[in-house]
Amino acid sequence: MRANSVIIEAENIKKIYLRGTEKIAAINDLSVTVNRGDFIAFVGPSGSGKTTLLNLLGCLDNPSAGKLAVNGRTVHESGRGLSESQLTRIRREIFGYIFQKFYLIPTLTVLENVLVPFTFFKKEGAEKDVPRLLKKLGLENRMNHLPGELSGGEMQRVAIARALVNHPGVLLADEPTGNLDSERSLEIGQLLRQLNEEDGLTILLVTHNTELASMARVTIRLRDGRIAKQGTP
Amino acid sequence: MKIKNSQKISLFHIAWKNLARKKTRSLLTVVGIALATWVLISLFGFNSGYKNSLDRDIDNLGFQMLVVAKGCPYEAATLMLKGGTGLKYMNEAVVKLIVREPEVESVTPMLMQVVFDPNKGQSGGLTAFLGVDPATFPKLKPGLNFKQGGWFTDPAALEVVMGFEAAELEQREVGDLYLVPEKEIELKVVGVLERSGTQDDGTIFLPLKTLQKIFGQEGQLTSVGIKVNKEASLADFEEKMFKLPDVQVVSLTQVKTTIMTLVSTARILVFSIALIAILISIMGVINTVLMSVMERQKEIGILKAMGALAGDVFKLVWLETSLLCLLGGLLGAVLAVGTSRLTEYLIRKLLPFAPSGGLISIDAGLILTAIGAVVLVGLLSGVYPAFRAARMRPLEAIRSEEE
Ligand SMILES: Nc1ncnc2c1ncn2[C@@H]1O[C@H](COP(=O)(O)OP(=O)(O)OP(=O)(O)O)[C@@H](O)[C@H]1O
Ligand SMILES: [Mg+2]
Numbered sequence: 001m002r003a004n005s006v007i008i009e010a011e012n013i014k015k016i017y018l019r020g021t022e023k024i025a026a027i028n029d030l031s032v033t034v035n036r037g038d039f040i041a042f043v044g045p046s047g048s049g050k051t052t053l054l055n056l057l058g059c060l061d062n063p064s065a066g067k068l069a070v071n072g073r074t075v076h077e078s079g080r081g082l083s084e085s086q087l088t089r090i091r092r093e094i095f096g097y098i099f100q101k102f103y104l105i106p107t108l109t110v111l112e113n114v115l116v117p118f119t120f121f122k123k124e125g126a127e128k129d130v131p132r133l134l135k136k137l138g139l140e141n142r143m144n145h146l147p148g149e150l151s152g153g154e155m156q157r158v159a160i161a162r163a164l165v166n167h168p169g170v171l172l173a174d175e176p177t178g179n180l181d182s183e184r185s186l187e188i189g190q191l192l193r194q195l196n197e198e199d200g201l202t203i204l205l206v207t208h209n210t211e212l213a214s215m216a217r218v219t220i221r222l223r224d225g226r227i228a229k230q231g232t233p
Numbered sequence: 234m235k236i237k238n239s240q241k242i243s244l245f246h247i248a249w250k251n252l253a254r255k256k257t258r259s260l261l262t263v264v265g266i267a268l269a270t271w272v273l274i275s276l277f278g279f280n281s282g283y284k285n286s287l288d289r290d291i292d293n294l295g296f297q298m299l300v301v302a303k304g305c306p307y308e309a310a311t312l313m314l315k316g317g318t319g320l321k322y323m324n325e326a327v328v329k330l331i332v333r334e335p336e337v338e339s340v341t342p343m344l345m346q347v348v349f350d351p352n353k354g355q356s357g358g359l360t361a362f363l364g365v366d367p368a369t370f371p372k373l374k375p376g377l378n379f380k381q382g383g384w385f386t387d388p389a390a391l392e393v394v395m396g397f398e399a400a401e402l403e404q405r406e407v408g409d410l411y412l413v414p415e416k417e418i419e420l421k422v423v424g425v426l427e428r429s430g431t432q433d434d435g436t437i438f439l440p441l442k443t444l445q446k447i448f449g450q451e452g453q454l455t456s457v458g459i460k461v462n463k464e465a466s467l468a469d470f471e472e473k474m475f476k477l478p479d480v481q482v483v484s485l486t487q488v489k490t491t492i493m494t495l496v497s498t499a500r501i502l503v504f505s506i507a508l509i510a511i512l513i514s515i516m517g518v519i520n521t522v523l524m525s526v527m528e529r530q531k532e533i534g535i536l537k538a539m540g541a542l543a544g545d546v547f548k549l550v551w552l553e554t555s556l557l558c559l560l561g562g563l564l565g566a567v568l569a570v571g572t573s574r575l576t577e578y579l580i581r582k583l584l585p586f587a588p589s590g591g592l593i594s595i596d597a598g599l600i601l602t603a604i605g606a607v608v609l610v611g612l613l614s615g616v617y618p619a620f621r622a623a624r625m626r627p628l629e630a631i632r633s634e635e636e
Contacts, residue, residue: 060538060628084626085542091627092540103535107250108242115242121540166540 007169007202008034008057013066015052026052028225039196039203041216049225050206051174058095058172059087070094092121096163096171100178102155104147111143114161123166137161153184170202177212189215248552262521263561269514270565274595274603275576276503282594295374296458299483300474305455322453331457334473336465341369344441345455346448350414363436364444373458382407382424389442394424398434416447515614522554522618534627543623550619558611562604570595
């Protein structure tokens with residue numbers, strides 16, 4: 001995996017929502033380039049478009065206008081995009097997602113939850129790597145527990161393991177510590193930093209938590225669907 | 234640390250564990266399906282058991298129709314009153330004409346003769362002889378049981394079978410000789426019948442050929458007994474028989490027609506109830522699965538974000554539905570078999586007319602068919618919820634974050 005090669009390129013993308021008859025530009029002519037190995041935190045006030053942007057970059061949603069390319073492949077250009085199943089194939093090749101909530105299946109053990117993606121899709125060598133992954137996330141002694149027996153931080157680590165089980169190039173995290181106290185948040189932050197530094201994982205993080213944002217290499221501040229400020233923390 | 238094979242995970246395993254999440258709800262659905270299956274198996278088991286028993290009872294009634302020469306009395310009593318006179322004959326050829334009709338299941342030719350026996354009683358009396366075909370008559374009269382002995386050894390044997398009262402009157406047993414009055418022919422008694430409560434009790438049976446020969450009536454018959462197919466319409470058939478020259482049709486039992494109508498009405502009822510039971514269980518299944526799909530909307534979104542294609546989600550939800558139905562079907566089958574005695578008892582109390590045999594017959598074929606039907610129904614009712622789930626977009630998962 002070459003560092004500093006472009007993995008996501010967005011040019012003048014727009015996302016327009018209709019609220020009644022009113023058009024809201026949640027993302028407005030925004031351009032951003034993500035390189036392999038980047039760790040970017042998107043910050044900004046509520047409603048500034050962070051989640052919308054992350055969804056667009058992660059191919060969970062289609063932009064209304066502009067050009068988006070992922071891994072050299074054009075996903076969207078001037079109003080025309082790929083089909084849902086084509087998007088799914090890109091998503092499972094390139095992206096891992098974690099959210100504020102963990103969405104673990106409560107009746108499956110930690111290990112089973114982590115292995116769920118394999119029932120749909122399995123990258124070469126991914127299965128062999130699971131023990132290492134669990135160890136790295138500090139879950140090796142929790143494998144056979146049910147989610148209900150874990151702390152919030154541990155649950156989020158299970159969700160991270162599940163997101164990473166197919167070796168995605170990019171991890172997208174929307175408020176991953178929104179349900180955690182500050183100590184656990186920091187733990188997750190350090191873990192993300194470690195994954196970025198040691199494994200070269202590209203991470204796009206959305207957070208309100210400044211301490212967590214400071215773990216990223218780059219911070220991008222959004223306001224009204226545009227980039228207001230970009231810098232290193 | 235290594236991942237063991239047993240720790241690998243399949244879609245089936247996920248489906249199973251998903252059902253375990255809402256145990257009460259899954260259980261209730263399973264019970265609902267089980268009840269429908271139970272009704273289904275019991276009803277169809279009852280239907281076929283009832284039909285079998287009824288068929289057997291009807292078969293025991295013997296032939297339902299007689300064709301006699303026009304003007305010929307067919308009741309022994311009438312004959313007796315007329316002093317044994319007035320018999321009319323038809324030629325044996327008529328049998329061929331009757332057998333041609335598709336409604337006919339089997340026929341048996343008969344010749345009746347009535348003789349004055351001066352030694353009978355104090356001042357003599359009439360004795361009725363019936364010449365029957367040993368090849369067909371016993372089959373058409375399965376209700377006739379032997380007290381002693383059996384039917385003739387040969388179609389032209391010099392043998393008699395005596396009705397219960399006839400044997401008592403003549404004081405004959407198997408092995409005794411019987412002398413035909415005024416004919417000086419000795420016949421051997423080979424069988425004595427049990428009491429049947431019909432005119433057969435006073436009748437003396439001979440092989441048709443023997444009787445024809447003794448009375449010089451070769452090739453002649455007085456009546457032909459006809460058994461009609463179970464499905465055939467008796468009325469239509471009678472109509473046809475009327476067209477034969479010089480014969481007259483006598484329907485021995487209207488009972489059967491009545492019962493057959495009853496049975497087909499019952500069958501329609503059974504099918505309707507089964508249909509309703511199935512419809513109700515379909516609704517239950519769709520409701521449960523749809524509800525669980527809606528509750529898991531976000532989770533399904535996550536599955537899709539993790540790389541599940543629409544088809545994968547569809548399979549998962551479909552699998553859950555089928556599992557519910559399979560479990561319900563199995564439980565229902567166990568219930569149906571376990572309670573069949575009780576069901577039979579209840580039905581017997583409810584029915585105005587219950588045949589003598591077993592009323593409920595549940596066999597492996599029926600059970601497999603019912604479970605198969607229930608699973609099929611499950612597969613069908615799983616389509617819509619599975620489709621709804623498969624169509625969900627991963628974004629829904631993230632959007633509904635705020636709630
Ligand atoms: N599905 C939608 N339909 C209509 N408007 C939407 C929709 N999703 C987002 N918006 C609007 O787009 C704008 C950006 O929303 P977005 O969720 O991206 O903000 P955010 O920066 O993630 O906010 P927060 O920090 O509260 O999560 C907001 O004005 C929001 O109301
Ligand atoms: Mg947001």
